[in-house]
Amino acid sequence: EAEVAQSPRYKITEKSQAVAFWCDPISGHATLYWYRQILGQGPELLVQFQDESVVDDSQLPKDRFSAERLKGVDSTLKIQPAELGDSAMYLCASSPMTSGGHNEQFFGPGTRLTVL
Amino acid sequence: RKEVEQDPGPFNVPEGATVAFNCTYSNSASQSFFWYRQDCRKEPKLLMSVYSSGNEDGRFTAQLNRASQYISLLIRDSKLSDSATYLCVVTWGGATNKLIFGTGTLLAVQP
Numbered sequence: 001e002a003e004v005a006q007s008p009r010y011k012i013t014e015k016s017q018a019v020a021f022w023c024d025p026i027s028g029h030a031t032l033y034w035y036r037q038i039l040g041q042g043p044e045l046l047v048q049f050q051d052e053s054v055v056d057d058s059q060l061p062k063d064r065f066s067a068e069r070l071k072g073v074d075s076t077l078k079i080q081p082a083e084l085g086d087s088a089m090y091l092c093a094s095s096p097m098t099s100g101g102h103n104e105q106f107f108g109p110g111t112r113l114t115v116l
Numbered sequence: 117r118k119e120v121e122q123d124p125g126p127f128n129v130p131e132g133a134t135v136a137f138n139c140t141y142s143n144s145a146s147q148s149f150f151w152y153r154q155d156c157r158k159e160p161k162l163l164m165s166v167y168s169s170g171n172e173d174g175r176f177t178a179q180l181n182r183a184s185q186y187i188s189l190l191i192r193d194s195k196l197s198d199s200a201t202y203l204c205v206v207t208w209g210g211a212t213n214k215l216i217f218g219t220g221t222l223l224a225v226q227p
Binding site for chain 2: 033040041042043044045048056091104105107108109110112
């Protein structure tokens, strides 16, 4: 069964350092999402890509977060500099398409970030 | 008001019990509705979609009341393996159809 791959699974860093997370969606899935899930809360969308284009980054803290999906396949989410409040699970998801109806989103295992 | 509201629980129930979770959403333009299941320290996985006519999948029944902006999930004959967090999810409308997640309801089924 095809899966969304993420790495690393765990990351511990000190505040003010830079961190990067990688996601490889299910092959053929045009839409890729990055979510942040703080302990005890539901996932919150940070950014959504349709192929290589950003279609929603309204909740992305752009002063420190950036995301790219240069070839419309895998994606990288970066935080620079990391802050204590960034400690969370970062989830990547993919789906076959977006507008015109809803397609199930398939989530990767996540990257658990701890900022010290 | 939160976009999607759920009782965080925990709901502690014995095996074999019937348990119901409720959820309300604030955006009347929401078009699609789901329940996702999330095991401890794992990723969310789709449990079932929710339709206006109501739908059932084995021991699970989901219902939607658009007029009241209310969604429910009923689990009959609870199993130990049902222990998880159940996330109520709605689409926010618009071209991107992004998902809005509730905070989740924690279910613990006791032997």
